[in-house]
Amino acid sequence: QVQLQESGPGLVKPSETLSLTCTVSGGSISVYYWSWVRQPPGKGLEWIGYIDYSGNTNYNRSLESRVTISVDTSKNQFSLRLTSVTAADTAVYYCARDSTAKLGSFDIWGQGTLVTVSS
Amino acid sequence: DIQMTQSPSSLSASVGDRVTITCRASQSISTFLNWYQQKPGKAPKLLIYAASSLQSGVPSRFSGSGSETDFTLTISSLQPEDFATYYCQQGYSTPRTFGQGTKVDIK
Numbered sequence: 001q002v003q004l005q006e007s008g009p010g011l012v013k014p015s016e017t018l019s020l021t022c023t024v025s026g027g028s029i030s031v032y033y034w035s036w037v038r039q040p041p042g043k044g045l046e047w048i049g050y051i052d053y054s055g056n057t058n059y060n061r062s063l064e065s066r067v068t069i070s071v072d073t074s075k076n077q078f079s080l081r082l083t084s085v086t087a088a089d090t091a092v093y094y095c096a097r098d099s100t101a102k103l104g105s106f107d108i109w110g111q112g113t114l115v116t117v118s119s
Numbered sequence: 120d121i122q123m124t125q126s127p128s129s130l131s132a133s134v135g136d137r138v139t140i141t142c143r144a145s146q147s148i149s150t151f152l153n154w155y156q157q158k159p160g161k162a163p164k165l166l167i168y169a170a171s172s173l174q175s176g177v178p179s180r181f182s183g184s185g186s187e188t189d190f191t192l193t194i195s196s197l198q199p200e201d202f203a204t205y206y207c208q209q210g211y212s213t214p215r216t217f218g219q220g221t222k223v224d225i226k
Binding site: 035044045046047050058060061062094096098099102103104105106107109110111112 | 211
């Protein structure tokens, strides 16, 4: 079955760039949309944006000026870059599959990775 | 952006209880409404999609209903493993948005 796994640094300094990668295994990335969702400690879920296999993206307007999501179909991976981070960007970051067939639901999730923004 | 509002924010219940959680959208979203369960330290898990369709592998005690702006998640007989936080989410448009969550704990 399809599995997702996030990877990347767990600590980022303020004003620097957060970079994470999600590896898709057990299936092709060339179907569906692929999203990033984050959750600050003790708080709710926030959608960051998605990408499809051809590189079409859609970002949350609240983060759009700082976010880039990219895809590498040869590696079955997609990635998140978030620039100029502050402590408010400290969160668990999840990658997830966005299923249009299931009306925009996130039917498969990675385990999540905690990213702390601190000097 | 479409705002999703859940109620209650938390509830206490006993094993065997029938539990109902509601979710209201700030505008009509047809049946583009999904429900998730999240346990501490774990990723959310999809329970219900398209307002009332049970995700594969999810116990039948979970059910969903509603359309347009008002939706309900029902757990017919609460089990020990159901104590968790539940989120609704709209897939009608971007940005995808979530409710604030409903924490279900032990009475």
